Amino acid sequence: MATAAGSYHYEGTEKLLEVWFASTSNDETCDLRKIRREKWDALLKIVRAEIISMIQDDDMDAYVLSESSMFITKKRFILKTCGTTTLLLAVNHLVQMVKKECGFDKVIDIFYSRKNFAQPELQHHLHQSFDKEVSLLDDMFQNGSAYVLGRMNKDCWYLYTLDDCGVEQPDQTFELLMWDMCPKSMEVFAMKVSQDGKDATKRSGICNIIPGIKIDDTLFDPCGYSMNGILPGGYYITIHVTPEPHCSYVSFESNVPRASYENLIMKVLGVFNPGKFLMTVFANSASIAHGSLKQLEEIDTLEGYSRNDHQFCSFKNYYLTYTQFSKS
Numbered sequence: 001m002a003t004a005a006g007s008y009h010y011e012g013t014e015k016l017l018e019v020w021f022a023s024t025s026n027d028e029t030c031d032l033r034k035i036r037r038e039k040w041d042a043l044l045k046i047v048r049a050e051i052i053s054m055i056q057d058d059d060m061d062a063y064v065l066s067e068s069s070m071f072i073t074k075k076r077f078i079l080k081t082c083g084t085t086t087l088l089l090a091v092n093h094l095v096q097m098v099k100k101e102c103g104f105d106k107v108i109d110i111f112y113s114r115k116n117f118a119q120p121e122l123q124h125h126l127h128q129s130f131d132k133e134v135s136l137l138d139d140m141f142q143n144g145s146a147y148v149l150g151r152m153n154k155d156c157w158y159l160y161t162l163d164d165c166g167v168e169q170p171d172q173t174f175e176l177l178m179w180d181m182c183p184k185s186m187e188v189f190a191m192k193v194s195q196d197g198k199d200a201t202k203r204s205g206i207c208n209i210i211p212g213i214k215i216d217d218t219l220f221d222p223c224g225y226s227m228n229g230i231l232p233g234g235y236y237i238t239i240h241v242t243p244e245p246h247c248s249y250v251s252f253e254s255n256v257p258r259a260s261y262e263n264l265i266m267k268v269l270g271v272f273n274p275g276k277f278l279m280t281v282f283a284n285s286a287s288i289a290h291g292s293l294k295q296l297e298e299i300d301t302l303e304g305y306s307r308n309d310h311q312f313c314s315f316k317n318y319y320l321t322y323t324q325f326s327k328s
């Protein structure tokens with residue numbers, strides 16, 4: 001997207017929405033995966049994104065989008081979009097469409113989060129400030145709570161969720177959002193170096209982060225990379241790369257449960273070599289990742305990085321850790 005000064009900027013930072021649905025009559029036949037493809041296409045049109053490819057297994061449909069990813073399991077909907085997409089304009093449509101098409105008539109929890117944008121003025125007016133985003137969500141949900149973690153005048157991470165007991169089955173989300181990337185590590189995410197998504201996945205070492213995962217990867221022209229990986233049980237990893245040196249950004253997200261995330265963190269940092277990153281771990285009481293939060297509190301340096309901020313939040317049924325590191 002062109003900035004006011006006429007230069008090009010791509011906003012890699014994603015808006016991330018996760019919604020858990022239920023049926024008040026406990027109708028076990030309700031399933032988000034019964035919703036037809038054309039309905040998802042119509043929803044994504046509102047967001048200003050489109051489907052590029054899809055993989056599936058018995059538990060999940062995973063879509064790579066023109067702007068990031070979408071994951072659909074029986075009761076859980078995840079949409080992650082970057083650039084100047086208008087994700088929150090689609091929430092009302094999503095709730096109504098899900099009710100009509102598959103019978104889920106209740107939202108049991110919602111998580112909307114994002115890092116601060118590098119250039120918020122390039123976003124649709126709704127997404128230019130977190131206050132506006134919160135106001136839209138508050139009009140739709142009772143009991144919504146909005147938080148900001150990190151430094152409001154530097155790097156921070158916004159979260160909107162419901163102040164309810166929410167999801168009771170084990171649930172966890174781990175995110176590493178990285179920027180000021182090492183140019184050398186970014187070279188493979190361009191068509192000049194890699195032939196296609198598969199080649200970039202192999203050359204970069206992404207294929208070794210979680211071995212055995214089913215991968216769907218895309219390399220954009222002339223540069224940029226997106227991948228989804230799925231594992232049985234509704235588990236996913238998703239990685240998105242904006243390699244342009246002046247706005248470089250990479251995101252890694254997964255719901256794979258871990259009692260400790262340290263090994264995974266070191267693998268991801270080894271592949272991407274960011275100048276700075278922030279990390280969030282979200283886990284409910286039933287998740288084994290719940291214990292990892294305490295462990296992360298102890299880590300104030302990681303090979304070559306030192307910690308700038310660390311915060312811990314305790315919600316009704318979820319625990320959250322936010323940490324920001326930069327190269328020492």
Ligand SMILES: C[S@@+](CC[C@H](N)C(=O)[O-])C[C@H]1O[C@@H](n2cnc3c(N)ncnc32)[C@H](O)[C@@H]1O
Binds near residue numbers: 066226
């Ligand atoms: C792959 S997407 C992923 C963005 C992601 N949220 C991230 O972490 O950076 C963005 C990258 O792909 C490039 N790209 C090339 N063609 C694109 C297209 N048609 N739509 C979106 N991005 C495209 C962008 O310039 C940017 O480097």
